[in-house]
Amino acid sequence: MKVLVGQFVTESNANIPLKNEISNYVIAFGDDCIRRTHVGEVFAEEGIEVIPSVFADAAASGVIKKDTFAYIEACFLNAVREHIDEIDGIYLMLHGASEVEEIGSADHHILWEIRKLVGPYVPICVACDPHGNLCREYVESIQVIRSYRESPHTDSVDTMKKVARMLCDLLKNRQNIHSVYRKLPLILGGEQSVSTDEPVRSINAYMDKLEEDPRIRSCSWHVGYLRHDSPVAGCGVVVVPQTEADQEYAEEIADKLAAYVWERRHEFHYTGLTMMPDEALAAALGFEGRPVFITDSGDNVTSGATGWNTYVLRQVLKVQDLRKKFLFANINDPNTYVQLASLEIGAQAHIRLGVGHDEMSESVELSVTVKARGKLQGFMFRREGNYGDSVTVSVDGLPIDIVVANTKQAMVEVHQFEGVGVNLDDYDVIVVKQGYIFPELKAMGKMCVMSLTNGATPQDTRIIPFKKIMRPMYPIDEI
Numbered sequence: 001m002k003v004l005v006g007q008f009v010t011e012s013n014a015n016i017p018l019k020n021e022i023s024n025y026v027i028a029f030g031d032d033c034i035r036r037t038h039v040g041e042v043f044a045e046e047g048i049e050v051i052p053s054v055f056a057d058a059a060a061s062g063v064i065k066k067d068t069f070a071y072i073e074a075c076f077l078n079a080v081r082e083h084i085d086e087i088d089g090i091y092l093m094l095h096g097a098s099e100v101e102e103i104g105s106a107d108h109h110i111l112w113e114i115r116k117l118v119g120p121y122v123p124i125c126v127a128c129d130p131h132g133n134l135c136r137e138y139v140e141s142i143q144v145i146r147s148y149r150e151s152p153h154t155d156s157v158d159t160m161k162k163v164a165r166m167l168c169d170l171l172k173n174r175q176n177i178h179s180v181y182r183k184l185p186l187i188l189g190g191e192q193s194v195s196t197d198e199p200v201r202s203i204n205a206y207m208d209k210l211e212e213d214p215r216i217r218s219c220s221w222h223v224g225y226l227r228h229d230s231p232v233a234g235c236g237v238v239v240v241p242q243t244e245a246d247q248e249y250a251e252e253i254a255d256k257l258a259a260y261v262w263e264r265r266h267e268f269h270y271t272g273l274t275m276m277p278d279e280a281l282a283a284a285l286g287f288e289g290r291p292v293f294i295t296d297s298g299d300n301v302t303s304g305a306t307g308w309n310t311y312v313l314r315q316v317l318k319v320q321d322l323r324k325k326f327l328f329a330n331i332n333d334p335n336t337y338v339q340l341a342s343l344e345i346g347a348q349a350h351i352r353l354g355v356g357h358d359e360m361s362e363s364v365e366l367s368v369t370v371k372a373r374g375k376l377q378g379f380m381f382r383r384e385g386n387y388g389d390s391v392t393v394s395v396d397g398l399p400i401d402i403v404v405a406n407t408k409q410a411m412v413e414v415h416q417f418e419g420v421g422v423n424l425d426d427y428d429v430i431v432v433k434q435g436y437i438f439p440e441l442k443a444m445g446k447m448c449v450m451s452l453t454n455g456a457t458p459q460d461t462r463i464i465p466f467k468k469i470m471r472p473m474y475p476i477d478e479i
Contacts, residue, residue, distance in 0.1 A: 010106065054076055064100045143178060149195060284447070
C-alpha cells in the first residue's frame with residue numbers, strides 16, 4: 001500500500017502590511033518532506049510506502065499572494081496526478097488558518113482540488129491546528145480530521161502521528177465514513193482558549209471521555225482563527241465515526257459536544273494575569289520577585305504580527321529612576337540590524353530603533369553598546385532551520401538590553417535566548433512578543449502578565465471590525 005503525504009502551514013494575519021511570497025516559505029520535497037511531516041516512521045512500521053508531495057511552512061505571517069499559492073498548490077496536485085493509480089490513502093497536515101488574496105482559505109482549496117482528482121472514496125486524513133477555520137463542506141469531504149488538544153501546542157507531533165495511525169487503520173479496515181461538523185456562533189482568540197485553563201480543560205476531558213466509546217474514532221474542538229475576516233471564522237466541533245454503521249451516531253455525539261462547548265461560552269477568559277499596558281508595567285515594576293515576563297499581546301508574532309512594535313520599550317524609557325533590568329526580545333527592525341551587524345562586541349552606536357510604520361512601531365533614538373550577536377532559532381516542532389539574525393545591545397546609562405532582529409521570530413523557549421547570546425537569569429523583567437505565555441517561560445516566571453497593547457493582534461474580539469463572519473456571533477453579539 002502507498003500513502004501520499006504533505007504539509008501546508010500558514011496563519012494569515014490580514015492586519016499586517018506584508019503578504020506571503022514564496023521566499024517566506026520553508027519548502028521541502030522528497031525525503032526531506034517526509035522527515036519534516038513527522039509521520040514517516042508511523043507508515044514504515046505498518047509496511048506502507050510513503051509518497052511525498054510538498055512541505056510548505058510560513059508559520060504565522062500574512063495573507064498569501066495568488067501566484068505563491070498557485071505554485072504550492074500545484075506541487076500537491078502534481079504529486080497526486082503523477083501517482084493517481086498508486087495512492088491508497090492521503091495524509092495531510094493542513095493548519096487551517098490560511099487566506100489567499102481573491103481566493104479565501106488555501107487549506108480548503110488544496111483539499112477540494114485533491115478530492116476532485118481522487119474521487120470521494122480514497123481515505124484522506126488531516127491533522128490540523130485548533131486555531132484554524134473549518135466549514136461543513138471541507139470537513140465532510142474528509143474521512144478523518146483531528147486538531148491538537150493542547151494550547152500551546154505541546155501535543156502537535158503526537159497528534160500528527162495519531163492521525164497517521166488512523167489512516168493506517170482505515171487502509172486495513174476500509175470504511176465509507178466522513179467527519180461530522182457542527183459550527184458554533186462563537187468567536188475566540190487563542191489567549192481565551194488555553195488548555196490548562198477552564199473551560200478548555202473540561203472540554204478536552206469531555207472529548208477524551210467521548211473517545212472511549214468504541215463507536216467514536218475521534219473528537220476535536222476547533223477554536224478558529226480571527227486575524228482575517230472570513231465567512232468560515234468561528235468555533236466548531238468535529239466527530240469521526242468508527243464505522244459506516246456509526247455515522248448517524250456520530251451526528252448525535254457532535255450535537256452533544258457542540259452543546260457542551262456552547263453552554264460554557266461565558267467561561268472563556270483571558271489566560272493568566274491580564275492588564276492594560278500602564279497597569280501591566282506598574283505591576284512588573286512593583287513585583288518583588290524575578291523574573292517577570294510581560295507579553296506584548298498586540299504584537300503577538302505567534303499569531304502573525306510583525307514584531308515591529310516599540311510601544312512597551314517607549315513605556316519603559318519614560319520610567320523615572322528605572323531600577324529593574326529589562327530585556328526586550330525581540331524588536332524586528334531590519335535596517336537597524338544592518339547598522340549594528342558590522343560592529344564589534346563592545347562598540348558604541350547611535351540608532352533609531354523602530355520601523356515607523358504606524359504609531360505602535362514609532363522609532364526611538366538610543367545610544368547603545370553592542371553586547372552580543374546570534375542566530376534566531378525555531379521552537380516546538382519547528383526548531384530546525386535558519387530563522388534570522390540578531391544583535392543584542394545595551395542602552396547606555398539605563399538597565400535595558402534589546403535584541404534587535406532582522407526578521408520576526410517569537411522567543412518562547414529558553415534555548416532561543418541562549419541562541420541570541422543572552423542569559424535570562426540576568427534580568428528582572430523580560431518583554432516578549434506573545435499572547436499567552438509558553439510553558440518554559442511560564443514555569444520560569446515568578447509573575448507573567450499579558451499587556452493588552454494595540455497592534456496587529458488585538459485581544460478584544462468585540463473591537464475587531466468583522467464584516468464577513470456569520471452573525472449573530474458571541475461575544476460580538478448578545479445571544
